Amino acid sequence: MNYTRFSSKLLEAAVEEFARLPGIGHKTALRLVLHLLRQDKEVVNNFGTTIIQLRNEIMHCKICQNISDAEICNICSDKARDKTLICVVENVKDVISVENTNQYKGLYHVLGGIISPMDGIGPNDLSIKELEERLQEQSVKELILALSTTMEGDTTSFYLYRKFKEHHILISTIARGVSIGDELEYTDEITLGRSIANRTPFKPALS
Amino acid sequence: MNYTRFSSKLLEAAVEEFARLPGIGHKTALRLVLHLLRQDKEVVNNFGTTIIQLRNEIMHCKICQNISDAEICNICSDKARDKTLICVVENVKDVISVENTNQYKGLYHVLGGIISPMDGIGPNDLSIKELEERLQEQSVKELILALSTTMEGDTTSFYLYRKFKEHHILISTIARGVSIGDELEYTDEITLGRSIANRTPFKPALS
Numbered sequence: 001m002n003y004t005r006f007s008s009k010l011l012e013a014a015v016e017e018f019a020r021l022p023g024i025g026h027k028t029a030l031r032l033v034l035h036l037l038r039q040d041k042e043v044v045n046n047f048g049t050t051i052i053q054l055r056n057e058i059m060h061c062k063i064c065q066n067i068s069d070a071e072i073c074n075i076c077s078d079k080a081r082d083k084t085l086i087c088v089v090e091n092v093k094d095v096i097s098v099e100n101t102n103q104y105k106g107l108y109h110v111l112g113g114i115i116s117p118m119d120g121i122g123p124n125d126l127s128i129k130e131l132e133e134r135l136q137e138q139s140v141k142e143l144i145l146a147l148s149t150t151m152e153g154d155t156t157s158f159y160l161y162r163k164f165k166e167h168h169i170l171i172s173t174i175a176r177g178v179s180i181g182d183e184l185e186y187t188d189e190i191t192l193g194r195s196i197a198n199r200t201p202f203k204p205a206l207s
Numbered sequence: 208m209n210y211t212r213f214s215s216k217l218l219e220a221a222v223e224e225f226a227r228l229p230g231i232g233h234k235t236a237l238r239l240v241l242h243l244l245r246q247d248k249e250v251v252n253n254f255g256t257t258i259i260q261l262r263n264e265i266m267h268c269k270i271c272q273n274i275s276d277a278e279i280c281n282i283c284s285d286k287a288r289d290k291t292l293i294c295v296v297e298n299v300k301d302v303i304s305v306e307n308t309n310q311y312k313g314l315y316h317v318l319g320g321i322i323s324p325m326d327g328i329g330p331n332d333l334s335i336k337e338l339e340e341r342l343q344e345q346s347v348k349e350l351i352l353a354l355s356t357t358m359e360g361d362t363t364s365f366y367l368y369r370k371f372k373e374h375h376i377l378i379s380t381i382a383r384g385v386s387i388g389d390e391l392e393y394t395d396e397i398t399l400g401r402s403i404a405n406r407t408p409f410k411p412a413l414s
Contacts, residue, residue, distance in 0.1 A: 007273050007280045007302065014261040017254045021239050032228050034299060036262060037274065044262035047224045048255035054221040055243060055251035066214050067244065073214045092241060095214065 011037075063134065065110040065127045067092050075099075075108060082106045084141040086134065088160065090114050090148065098146060106144070109134065114147060114156040123159060131160075135167050142170040149176060175200075270341065272317040272334045274299050282306075282315060289313045291348040293341065295367065297321050297355065305353060313351070316341065321354060321363040330366060338367075342374050349377040356383060382407075 006012040011033065018029035036044050060066070061073035068074070075081060075095075085106025089095055095108050111126040134140065145160060147153035161171055177195030178187050187195075213219040218240060225236035243251050267273070268280035275281070282288060282302075292313025296302055302315050318333040341347065352367060354360035368378055384402030385394050394402075 007268070007282050007306075008265065008276050010261045010265050010276050011274060013257050017257045020254075022242050023235070023238070028230070030300065030303070031230070033258075033261065035229050036258060037265065039262075041262055045259050047227075048259035050220050050224045051240075051243060052252050052255035054217045054240065055246070055248055058215065058217050058244065061214070067218060069215050069217050075214050093237070096237070099214075 064108045065112060065130060066095050066108055080105070084139060085144065086131075086140055086142070087144040087146050088131065089146050090153070090156075094146065106142075111147075111156070114150075114152045115159055116152045126156075128160070128163070132163070135164060135169065140169055142172060145171065145173045147173075271315045272319060272337060273302050273315055287312070291346060292351065293338075293347055293349070294351040294353050295338065296353050297360070297363075301353065313349075318354075318363070321357075321359045322366055323359040333363075335367070335370070339370070342371060342376065347376055349379060352378065352380045354380075 006015070014033045014036075015026060015029045018024055018032050019026045021029075024032070036047065057069070059068050059071060061068040061076055062071050063076040064073060066073050066075065070077075082105050085104075086109050087098060087104060087106055088109045088111060089098065090111055090113060092110060095110060098104050098108070109127070109131050111128070111131075113121050113126050115121060115123055115126070135143070143160070143164060145157045147157050157173060164171060175198065176191065177198065178184065178191060184192065213222070221240045221243075222233065222236045225231055225239050226233050228236075231239070243254065264276070266275050266278060268275040268283055269278050270283040271280060273280050273282065277284075289312050292311075293316050294305060294311060294313055295316045295318060296305065297318055297320060299317060302317060305311050305315070316334070316338050318335065318338075320328050320333055322328060322330060322333070342350070350367070350371060352364045354364050364380060371378060382405065383398065384405065385391065385398060391399065
């Protein structure tokens with residue numbers, strides 16, 4: 001449905017701006033804009049300036065390429081973190097996902113994509129050169145490849161493995177297997193096959 | 208899930224701003240913010256300033272109380288519209304809904320809510336005084352009550368009917384009945400009962 005009959009150009013412009021966001025249609029955009037209209041001016045000014053400030057001031061960390069407020073991000077500059085571990089991820093979202101597990105205390109390297117010939121993305125479009133420099137400069141012991149299990153992800157993992165296997169570091173990949181809470185009956189054959197092949201010693205949770 | 212481990216305060220602030228909007232959780236907020244980060248600075252600046260401008264510059268039409276860019280809204284100042292008809296609605300959204308039907312060429316009056324003792328909203332909290340002034344000043348022939356069929360909506364309609372029945376104008380209400388495309392079997396008894404009581408002469412669509 002096309003809302004051409006707004007009584008206000010300002011309202012129409014704001015709805016159009018929201019409707020341009022992914023997954024937000026005109027109805028939702030209108031609902032959000034009317035919600036903002038009911039808020040104090042200060043709240044709405046804050047909303048707008050925060051978004052503008054983010055886009056204008058955000059940087060990429062010179063070390064890990066993650067988005068950052070400063071030249072070096074919080075994670076890379078955190079002295080409590082293990083600098084001998086680098087977890088290679090595709091994008092910023094994956095950093096947040098791994099951070100939210102609370103299980104990882106090393107550093108990251110954000111590739112900014114994965115090798116995908118179909119989309120015209122080759123190794124030179126990713127921050128692989130920067131990763132190589134880090135491996136030469138720092139005393140990295142282990143490179144954890146945490147990429148998607150798609151064809152592109154596997155290709156990128158293999159490319160990185162081939163490139164860095166001479167660097168005398170351990171190259172690992174995150175465990176693939178049956179998800180916690182999943183039933184074997186509904187697990188696909190490839191996942192189940194790999195999780196049998198890569199079985200691990202049993203550790204009782206209550207021990 | 209609480210995203211406390213952002214590597215960027217700017218990102219975190221922007222996500223929090225989006226997550227404060229109704230129906231937008233932290234995951235969606237992050238997705239929207241990362242989308243904006245991929246856009247040109249100009250696009251994002253435009254997004255922010257449009258929202259701020261809307262909130263700072265929007266007015267309420269002095270006549271119908273609809274939101275407007277000027278003192279008098281586009282609809283009230285449109286000479287092509289029938290000024291003898293006023294459609295009373297609860298809020299701005301309802302104006303847009305009626306406008307989108309393309310079936311109405313009169314004016315509106317936005318109450319700014321409905322009488323709801325539970326929420327502490329009485330007749331004095333609505334723009335009923337302004338409506339009364341319009342009825343005295345202008346040559347209005349018909350007042351169309353287009354309020355929700357809830358208890359609060361019916362109460363408000365009844366209140367307006369009682370207040371304005373002495374004004375020598377026709378007071379009507381939008382037709383209630385079985386929705387287009389609905390099956391009788393699944394229509395509630397009250398709606399079906401009212402739609403039988405208020406039956407209208409049959410007009411063949413293909414005549």
